[in-house]
Amino acid sequence: MTDPAEGIIDKPADSRYVFRARKGLNEEIIREISGQKKEPGWMLEKRLESYRIFLGKPVPTWGPDLSRLDFDEIIFYIRPEDYKAMRWEDVPEDIKKTYDALGIPETEKKYLAGLVAQYESEAVYTNLKKAWDSKGVIFTDMDSAVREHPELVKEYFMTKCVPATDNKFSALHGAVWSGGSFVYVPKGVKVEIPLQTYFRMNTRSFGQFEHTLIIVEPGAEVHYIEGCTAPRYSVSSLHSAVVEIFVKDGARARYTTIQNWSTDVYNLNTKRALVYENGIMEWVGGSLGSGVTMLYPASLLVGKGARAEHLNIAFAGKGQNKDTGAKVILMAPDTSASITAKSISKDGGRSVYRGLVKITGNATGARAHVECQSLMLDDRSSVDTIPIIEQFTPQSSVGHEATVGRIDEEQLFYLMSRGVSRDDAVALIVRGFIEPVAKELPMGYAVELNRLIQLEMKGA
Amino acid sequence: MPLLEIEALHVEIEGKKIINGLDLTINPLEVHALMGPNGSGKSTLSYAIMGHPRYKVTGGDIRFNGASILHMPVDERARLGIFLGFQYPMEVSGVSVENFLRTAAEAKERKDVPILAFHRALLKRAEAMSIPQSFLDRYLNEGFSGGEKKRNEVLQMAVLVPKLAVLDEIDSGLDIDALRLVAEGVNRLIHEDRLSLLLITHYQRVLEYIEPGFVHIMVGGRIVKSGGYELAQQLDKMGYEWVREA
Numbered sequence: 001m002t003d004p005a006e007g008i009i010d011k012p013a014d015s016r017y018v019f020r021a022r023k024g025l026n027e028e029i030i031r032e033i034s035g036q037k038k039e040p041g042w043m044l045e046k047r048l049e050s051y052r053i054f055l056g057k058p059v060p061t062w063g064p065d066l067s068r069l070d071f072d073e074i075i076f077y078i079r080p081e082d083y084k085a086m087r088w089e090d091v092p093e094d095i096k097k098t099y100d101a102l103g104i105p106e107t108e109k110k111y112l113a114g115l116v117a118q119y120e121s122e123a124v125y126t127n128l129k130k131a132w133d134s135k136g137v138i139f140t141d142m143d144s145a146v147r148e149h150p151e152l153v154k155e156y157f158m159t160k161c162v163p164a165t166d167n168k169f170s171a172l173h174g175a176v177w178s179g180g181s182f183v184y185v186p187k188g189v190k191v192e193i194p195l196q197t198y199f200r201m202n203t204r205s206f207g208q209f210e211h212t213l214i215i216v217e218p219g220a221e222v223h224y225i226e227g228c229t230a231p232r233y234s235v236s237s238l239h240s241a242v243v244e245i246f247v248k249d250g251a252r253a254r255y256t257t258i259q260n261w262s263t264d265v266y267n268l269n270t271k272r273a274l275v276y277e278n279g280i281m282e283w284v285g286g287s288l289g290s291g292v293t294m295l296y297p298a299s300l301l302v303g304k305g306a307r308a309e310h311l312n313i314a315f316a317g318k319g320q321n322k323d324t325g326a327k328v329i330l331m332a333p334d335t336s337a338s339i340t341a342k343s344i345s346k347d348g349g350r351s352v353y354r355g356l357v358k359i360t361g362n363a364t365g366a367r368a369h370v371e372c373q374s375l376m377l378d379d380r381s382s383v384d385t386i387p388i389i390e391q392f393t394p395q396s397s398v399g400h401e402a403t404v405g406r407i408d409e410e411q412l413f414y415l416m417s418r419g420v421s422r423d424d425a426v427a428l429i430v431r432g433f434i435e436p437v438a439k440e441l442p443m444g445y446a447v448e449l450n451r452l453i454q455l456e457m458k459g460a
Numbered sequence: 461m462p463l464l465e466i467e468a469l470h471v472e473i474e475g476k477k478i479i480n481g482l483d484l485t486i487n488p489l490e491v492h493a494l495m496g497p498n499g500s501g502k503s504t505l506s507y508a509i510m511g512h513p514r515y516k517v518t519g520g521d522i523r524f525n526g527a528s529i530l531h532m533p534v535d536e537r538a539r540l541g542i543f544l545g546f547q548y549p550m551e552v553s554g555v556s557v558e559n560f561l562r563t564a565a566e567a568k569e570r571k572d573v574p575i576l577a578f579h580r581a582l583l584k585r586a587e588a589m590s591i592p593q594s595f596l597d598r599y600l601n602e603g604f605s606g607g608e609k610k611r612n613e614v615l616q617m618a619v620l621v622p623k624l625a626v627l628d629e630i631d632s633g634l635d636i637d638a639l640r641l642v643a644e645g646v647n648r649l650i651h652e653d654r655l656s657l658l659l660i661t662h663y664q665r666v667l668e669y670i671e672p673g674f675v676h677i678m679v680g681g682r683i684v685k686s687g688g689y690e691l692a693q694q695l696d697k698m699g700y701e702w703v704r705e706a
Contacts, residue, residue: 409513409514418564419620420535428560431554431555435599
């Protein structure tokens with residue numbers, strides 16, 4: 001079978017940049033970014049303060065090797081044509097071509113109630129269904145949110161969920177963030193159609209620092225989906241996003257992402273949700289691509305009865321280091337969390353599950369369950385599980401299961417006895433392994449995840 | 461020309477000799493039953509025919525349509541038209557029955573199989589065996605009862621339409637109703653799709669539903685006695701001790 005996206009997906013579309021930032025970072029560049037965006041003074045102050053915090057923090061050494069990451073070689077901000085489209089017809093042709101290569105199905109587009117597509121570091125396309133406007137739902141790019149909804153942004157942007165002080169990369173993010181999405185769902189409003197956005201990096205050594213802020217008021221519900229791929233480049237790039245989600249009392253949020261950055265990208269993210277009383281937070285993720293990935297979506301269960309579900313699949317191929325996991329802190333009575341982490345390693349790839357489950361002293365009746373399943377496709381690859389469990393009340397329970405598997409020869413024999421070749425039989429077993437994640441994705445994404453995994457299986 | 465010819469076959473597993481000079485010939489449209497006590501080597505024979513890599517053929521030959529298949533990997537033998545119905549079918553999590561069968565059909569046809577047309581044809585096959593549609597969406601053998609697993613084996617055979625099926629204790633663990641359904645499925649293939657069969661079983665019971673033209677008794681890695689259907693009936697009355705003494 002030939003894939004129409006093969007070949008296209010790795011070629012950058014023609015670049016037409018009005019403004020190109022220089023490499024490296026200093027205060028001057030930060031002022032320039034803020035100026036280009038015509039930001040209010042308070043946001044510039046926040047950026048500069050974040051930059052000072054960034055300078056004062058060391059690069060973390062507890063995880064994957066980041067010593068080859070050179071901040072002086074990275075372009076921190078770039079802006080596409082000074083152009084914003086409100087209608088799909090107005091989106092430039094080469095951008096559409098890029099999305100087609102990513103396989104966003106035509107039928108799905110029709111059902112998209114709103115779409116913010118970030119090309120380079122700024123959203124070029126915003127379209128939100130009128131029905132939602134009438135309900136008070138806001139789905140826009142983050143730059144617009146700063147101008148149009150300053151009170152909400154001031155209150156929630158890098159304050160109580162992911163402050164700049166959290167870690168070196170959240171501080172860097174606070175200084176140079178650009179683009180991303182802003183979602184606000186008012187009390188009691190259930191957004192039935194998922195909100196979707198695609199990201200794509202397109203310039204060598206270009207760091208992308210999109211910020212996603214999702215506020216779900218009491219009793220409201222939303223499903224936000226984000227997917228990314230990138231053309232291949234040989235010089236290291238940096239992707240360091242921050243995602244902040246507020247799930248208020250009795251609210252429900254699902255955040256779904258498939259990431260497929262090219263293998264020269266450092267993908268270092270901070271994603272966190274604050275979940276209040278009886279709120280439900282669900283993280284669904286597929287992590288392909290990237291050279292080094294550090295990603296541990298966090299749920300802070302601060303309200304009684306709050307619940308978190310984490311479901312992730314990571315694929316580590318040649319030269320890839322996937323350091324992924326979850327962080328859940330159960331801080332109130334009757335909170336509960338379930339973490340399912342799956343990984344596939346191949347051609348010397350390294351998969352690490354790094355997870356923290358912490359149950360504080362007052363979280364009586366809290367329950368948490370962690371399940372790690374790893375599939376190793378050869379002996380050169382490696383798998384590690386680093387689960388940390390801290391339990392400060394005896395009136396709680398934590399379960400942990402970890403399995404490391406290989407392709408079972410008897411399963412292969414069974415499948416091959418029906419005429420399926422060895423390669424196809426392996427692909428079937430791998431596909432079955434990721435199915436629990438794939439089935440949680442909307443159809444188009446499930447197809448894309450399967451397609452990406454099959455591409456990874458072939459390309460080594 | 462015979463469909464399957466096994467000549468002076470010797471098979472070892474991890475250095476242990478299991479089959480010691482076995483001869484068996486199956487012609488097109490013939491139904492053969494292979495009976496014998498536990499450990500006589502019946503399942504080993506079925507794995508050797510299919511080409512399981514752990515079962516080493518140390519002597520003799522297996523020919524299909526006149527040509528040796530010993531050098532062929534498992535999937536190639538399957539595409540020639542050999543099917544093995546497993547005594548213990550493997551579970552494959554996350555892979556639905558339908559998805560797997562379409563993949564297998566595509567491997568056999570060597571081209572993409574249209575999803576909808578395949579789905580309709582599969583539904584028809586399933587219906588004929590009283591298999592509900594929901595069954596096709598379940599993960600391959602995962603959580604299946606013994607009877608469901610065996611029906612799934614026969615369904616796979618019905619979809620792939622092999623020339624020769626080796627069914628290894630297709631009757632084990634089945635109650636009488638399940639056995640009847642499985643047997644009906646097999647018989648339909650024999651009559652409508654010109655299937656030849658090697659039926660491996662402990663018990664004579666299944667032979668009341670799928671009547672063999674030839675019955676072989678295997679003891680100690682060899683066929684010690686061959687005959688017609690009456691041999692199975694005799695065996696049922698007198699037990700394997702009778703053969704051992706003979």
